[in-house]
Amino acid sequence: MADTKDYQTETWAIRGGIDRSEQGEHSELMYLTSSYLFEDAAQAAERFSGEEEGNVYSRYTNPTVKAFEERLALMEGAESCVATSSGMAAILSTCMALLQSGDHIVCSRDVFGSTTMLLNKFMAKMGVSTTYVGLTDLDAWKSACQENTKLFFLESPSNPLCEVADIPALAEIAKSAGAWLAVDNCFATPILQKPLELGADIIIHSATKYIDGQGRCLGGAVLGSKEQMAEVVGFLRSCGPCMSPFNAWVFLKGLETLGVRVRAHCENATALAEWLQAHPKVEQVFYAGLIDHPAHQLASQQMSGYGGVLSFRVRGGRDEAWKVINSTELLSLTANLGDAKTTIVHPATTTHGRISDEERAAAGITENLIRVAVGLEHIEDIKADLSLGLDRL
Numbered sequence: 001m002a003d004t005k006d007y008q009t010e011t012w013a014i015r016g017g018i019d020r021s022e023q024g025e026h027s028e029l030m031y032l033t034s035s036y037l038f039e040d041a042a043q044a045a046e047r048f049s050g051e052e053e054g055n056v057y058s059r060y061t062n063p064t065v066k067a068f069e070e071r072l073a074l075m076e077g078a079e080s081c082v083a084t085s086s087g088m089a090a091i092l093s094t095c096m097a098l099l100q101s102g103d104h105i106v107c108s109r110d111v112f113g114s115t116t117m118l119l120n121k122f123m124a125k126m127g128v129s130t131t132y133v134g135l136t137d138l139d140a141w142k143s144a145c146q147e148n149t150k151l152f153f154l155e156s157p158s159n160p161l162c163e164v165a166d167i168p169a170l171a172e173i174a175k176s177a178g179a180w181l182a183v184d185n186c187f188a189t190p191i192l193q194k195p196l197e198l199g200a201d202i203i204i205h206s207a208t209k210y211i212d213g214q215g216r217c218l219g220g221a222v223l224g225s226k227e228q229m230a231e232v233v234g235f236l237r238s239c240g241p242c243m244s245p246f247n248a249w250v251f252l253k254g255l256e257t258l259g260v261r262v263r264a265h266c267e268n269a270t271a272l273a274e275w276l277q278a279h280p281k282v283e284q285v286f287y288a289g290l291i292d293h294p295a296h297q298l299a300s301q302q303m304s305g306y307g308g309v310l311s312f313r314v315r316g317g318r319d320e321a322w323k324v325i326n327s328t329e330l331l332s333l334t335a336n337l338g339d340a341k342t343t344i345v346h347p348a349t350t351t352h353g354r355i356s357d358e359e360r361a362a363a364g365i366t367e368n369l370i371r372v373a374v375g376l377e378h379i380e381d382i383k384a385d386l387s388l389g390l391d392r393l
């Protein structure tokens, strides 16, 4: 596969990273092996010393994992990609590989809950400090910079209120502060947003979500320059949070349908957002695809769709929100997202339950807020299921 060709993302998703064996198989092979044979003792020595390129052990390299890495790198337009055992392993590996004690991170306030725990508890213990700022408050990013700031970290669009970061502007601010900009691109996927083209230095993925797309496997990835990724690979080799070949194979097949799935998620989410907005028992809807959402214009500039996740406030408080959730018969009550199955969750008491009341209020996570990760069921069935509770409020 000539990876110098100028194919579109959807084509790389299907054709990128294929390295066929002599058997001529059409589909990607799954190499379920922990180690590899050497022809003789001299070759073993050369492989171990790195004089000869080639497989040694699947904590270092595996052909199926490599195919996934190459495919995702082509889709994101990255020089290099490193697959990891989960999205959190991708963030941990990035921090461990690129930062050291005494360094400082500026991070958007409403990142994934475990990311906050990783930074506050474990990176802090290693001497890496973090300042949190509002995703859209450019002045706050600027004034949070210190002499030792090494990394900007953000998610866009944000969870669950669909705020959107001005990635090119933040890339400029990061650059003048001498920091790298890392974007967690899990919600947008390379189908909707290309952070590197927008000026970011590093991309983080939780492959667990849309890349799998059917809620089966955990995995993640870090993408960036060859130089940066060599450091990340070094961490994986010695410390082990690498992707299993089985999961890599599932993700390879997931990527093949990512384009059509993500567009269908967006279509269903847009229809649901518009329907909710017109519902008398709904107070407010948060979806960047809606013209009156504050992020609509920016999202239209830097994304080619608005994603599959939306949230809304029902009229009332926790009781009313819980009633809507408990009345559903079709939707799955779970915090996962990016699945063909639509999921529904009450952020204030689950995903955002561990933060303080003040932090929750500041983040806009009110008691009457419900998040829906819109799946691929027929839109009329999704609406009807939400009506069961909404119409009884």
Ligand SMILES: *Cc1c(COP(=O)(O)O)cnc(C)c1O
Binding pocket: 086, 087, 088, 089, 112, 155, 184, 186, 187, 206, 207, 208, 209, 218, 219, 220
């Ligand atoms: C789920 C998620 C993660 C963590 O990924 P895991 O695969 O669950 O470890 C990180 N960032 C975002 C935005 C996520 O949704």
